[in-house]
Amino acid sequence: MAVSPSRRRFDDYRATVQERHRQGGAGSASSTHAPHHGHSDVDGSRAARSQKKIGDRTRSFFELFSAFWQLIQGHRGPIIAALGLLSVGIAIRLIPPLGTKLAIDSVLTVPARPLPEWLVAVPGVTSILGDPAVSPMRTLVAIALVVTVLTAVGTMINLLGRWLATKSVNKAQVSIRRRVFEHSMRLPLHHVYAMKSGGVASLIREDAGGVADLIFSMLYNPWRAIVQFCGSLVILMFVDWKLMVGGLILLPVVWVTHRTYINRIRPLFRDVRKQRQRIDSGATETFGGIRVVRTFSRSRTESSRYVREGDFLVRQQLFTWWWMRIIETIWEVVIPLASTGLLLYGGYQIIHGQLTLGDLMMFLVYLTMLLDPLATLAGSAVTFQNNLAGLDRILDVLEVDEELPSREGAARLSSQTQGGAISIRGVSFHYPASETPVLQDVSIEIAAGQTVALVGRSGAGKTTLTNLIARFYDPTAGEIHYNGVDLRDIELSSYRALLGIVEQDVFLFDGTIHENIAYARPKANRPDVIAAASAAAADEFILKMELGYDTVIGERGVKLSGGQRQRLAIARAILADPQILILDEATSNLDSQSERLIQSSLSDLLQDRTAVVIAHRLSTIAGADLIVVLEDGRVLETGTHAELLARGGHYQDMVNLQMNQSTSDASPPTVN
Ligand SMILES: Nc1ncnc2c1ncn2[C@@H]1O[C@H](COP(=O)(O)OP(=O)(O)O)[C@@H](O)[C@H]1O
Numbered sequence: 174m175a176v177s178p179s180r181r182r183f184d185d186y187r188a189t190v191q192e193r194h195r196q197g198g199a200g201s202a203s204s205t206h207a208p209h210h211g212h213s214d215v216d217g218s219r220a221a222r223s224q225k226k227i228g229d230r231t232r233s234f235f236e237l238f239s240a241f242w243q244l245i246q247g248h249r250g251p252i253i254a255a256l257g258l259l260s261v262g263i264a265i266r267l268i269p270p271l272g273t274k275l276a277i278d279s280v281l282t283v284p285a286r287p288l289p290e291w292l293v294a295v296p297g298v299t300s301i302l303g304d305p306a307v308s309p310m311r312t313l314v315a316i317a318l319v320v321t322v323l324t325a326v327g328t329m330i331n332l333l334g335r336w337l338a339t340k341s342v343n344k345a346q347v348s349i350r351r352r353v354f355e356h357s358m359r360l361p362l363h364h365v366y367a368m369k370s371g372g373v374a375s376l377i378r379e380d381a382g383g384v385a386d387l388i389f390s391m392l393y394n395p396w397r398a399i400v401q402f403c404g405s406l407v408i409l410m411f412v413d414w415k416l417m418v419g420g421l422i423l424l425p426v427v428w429v430t431h432r433t434y435i436n437r438i439r440p441l442f443r444d445v446r447k448q449r450q451r452i453d454s455g456a457t458e459t460f461g462g463i464r465v466v467r468t469f470s471r472s473r474t475e476s477s478r479y480v481r482e483g484d485f486l487v488r489q490q491l492f493t494w495w496w497m498r499i500i501e502t503i504w505e506v507v508i509p510l511a512s513t514g515l516l517l518y519g520g521y522q523i524i525h526g527q528l529t530l531g532d533l534m535m536f537l538v539y540l541t542m543l544l545d546p547l548a549t550l551a552g553s554a555v556t557f558q559n560n561l562a563g564l565d566r567i568l569d570v571l572e573v574d575e576e577l578p579s580r581e582g583a584a585r586l587s588s589q590t591q592g593g594a595i596s597i598r599g600v601s602f603h604y605p606a607s608e609t610p611v612l613q614d615v616s617i618e619i620a621a622g623q624t625v626a627l628v629g630r631s632g633a634g635k636t637t638l639t640n641l642i643a644r645f646y647d648p649t650a651g652e653i654h655y656n657g658v659d660l661r662d663i664e665l666s667s668y669r670a671l672l673g674i675v676e677q678d679v680f681l682f683d684g685t686i687h688e689n690i691a692y693a694r695p696k697a698n699r700p701d702v703i704a705a706a707s708a709a710a711a712d713e714f715i716l717k718m719e720l721g722y723d724t725v726i727g728e729r730g731v732k733l734s735g736g737q738r739q740r741l742a743i744a745r746a747i748l749a750d751p752q753i754l755i756l757d758e759a760t761s762n763l764d765s766q767s768e769r770l771i772q773s774s775l776s777d778l779l780q781d782r783t784a785v786v787i788a789h790r791l792s793t794i795a796g797a798d799l800i801v802v803l804e805d806g807r808v809l810e811t812g813t814h815a816e817l818l819a820r821g822g823h824y825q826d827m828v829n830l831q832m833n834q835s836t837s838d839a840s841p842p843t844v845n
């Protein structure tokens with residue numbers, strides 16, 4: 174068999190990584206330019222299509238650090254306290270090796286040396302240790318006791334510090350996740366669509382979770398390493414400064430391995446995380462569309478796609494594994510070599526009487542204390558880079574401005590704002606992801622309280638126009654005014670609070686029927702909900718259900734029929750009582766009987782509020798104050814039902830078509 178597809182894709186990926194590295198050098202700027210011909214190759218054609226994607230650059234360590242420091246605002250106090258406790262704990266634990274030296278030199282060596290002068294100078298020491306020349310055993314026991322007590326105290330303090338740090342990690346995790354969650358909800362829609370629902374979940378769970386771990390891998394562990402390193406270095410300096418220089422030689426080694434390899438590893442981790450996000454979003458999508466998957470017997474294809482993507486992830490991870498092991502292996506070699514070298518040198522000094530045996534023993538203990546944190550650092554460098562990559566991706570999301578920022582000094586509308594006139598002036602629009610114009614030079618005046626019907630073929634741009642009125646997008650040219658004020662000068666949330674939208678595709682949350690109807694007004698009581706449901710001709714089927722209004726309807730309302738979902742959505746709108754109402758094929762899933770049932774409540778609903786209605790049924794359209802016929806994003810005709818009929822244009826053709834059909838068939842004609 175030929176090379177497997179994921180193998181080929183992986184080879185491409187490796188070539189990309191090399192290319193990216195060649196371009197960026199080992200520096201932190203690597204892959205600043207690469208994504209356009211780097212990442213997107215890896216991502217495959219689908220992702221390449223949406224041009225400006227989230228996550229096109231890699232940040233420098235300094236940028237990441239300061240961003241991280243911002244993110245953990247509110248947890249800094251406990252973290253700093255943890256670092257303080259850690260320092261004290263380490264300082265205390267640096268003392269015991271001294272006991273080893275004292276025991277060997279002043280008690281066990283024959284003839285015993287006197288206690289060092291500087292130690293005897295410390296008040297109280299002689300009374301605790303006694304005189305080793307008189308009673309060596311008493312001194313030995315005293316040393317053992319002091320060492321034990323110090324170790325215990327140091328350990329307790331370290332434990333306390335660690336506990337504080339762990340608590341902060343968990344709290345920071347929650348707050349960072351919340352921040353990413355809230356920000357993602359306010360992102361411009363096309364960004365949200367590009368991330369996909371499963372992808373967002375992956376980002377929030379994996380990446381945001383990992384960011385909090387940076388408290389350990391970026392602050393706690395390095396701080397421990399630094400304090401322990403400096404502490405043992407200072408002590409070593411007193412013992413033998415030449416030995417200390419030997420320890421210092423290791424520093425550049427740390428630096429070099431860091432710069433050379435670490436900067437290569439982070440982009441790899443980013444890629445792995447990105448791939449995982451792809452897999453998660455793919456799986457979410459598959460299960461979201463499980464009916465389609467089954468209907469077209471695509472289960473095998475979907476599984477094999479999952480397997481293929483997973484396969485690629487495995488290859489990427491194994492590839493990263495090698496890079497990780499390189500660093501660790503270097504350390505596994507460097508540290509024993511360094512100890513051996515220093516042992517040689519120390520032994521030489523002892524033989525020549527320059528150093529005591531106690532000194533060397535103590536030195537070796539301190540040497541482990543010196544190297545240990547470095548080794549830990551090197552080991553955790555990998556996790557560290559992995560978490561940094563997560564931070565990088567989080568920042569990509571957080572950096573995207575929230576949805577359509579309003580202009581400086583935007584006005585807040587009060588929820589009592591009455592009578593909204595909407596004026597659409599020379600609006601043109603294309604979606605952010607494509608250049609194809611969807612609306613061109615559309616102008617419509619909707620007086621306060623009027624109902625406007627949008628008519629036109631599928632793809633004419635009707636939904637798009639309502640998207641602009643709801644300000645899910647801003648027009649690319651022209652303006653939309655509400656009560657004479659440009660929408661961009663109105664605070665978005667206060668404007669949206671006036672809006673009610675019922676779409677053909679009803680979205681329901683997994684919850685009870687009551688909760689779904691009361692979504693816009695969570696405080697509504699049961700009688701209000703029942704009234705709204707009756708007006709939408711929904712109470713009949715609701716009462717037939719076992720638990721009535723407390724029936725749980727499953728994710729996206731899977732346990733309801735299309736028409737039932739639509740009636741719930743209409744009830745939701747009736748209860749919300751919005752100032753501006755958008756009905757986008759809101760009754761398309763209803764049979765003629767149900768539609769007739771809610772017709773009068775719909776006309777009540779449309780009464781006295783500004784409404785934009787997209788519908789097929791002539792009866793709904795004919796009652797509108799203004800009818801706008803759209804085609805290919807342009808306004809063809811506007812006028813009332815009578816005016817347009819009299820004109821004898823497109824509208825009349827459409828009406829005739831529907832008349833003919835309705836004589837033979839009561840179902841709505843499929844204009845759309
Ligand atoms: N999110 C989107 N991104 C890019 N193009 C879109 C998007 N939504 C709709 N379009 C395009 O805009 C055009 C108008 O769509 P739409 O307003 O939904 O039509 P209608 O509601 O009249 O059937 C269509 O050609 C469609 O392909």
Ligand SMILES: [Mg+2]
Nearest residue numbers: 635636637757
């Ligand atoms: Mg539409």
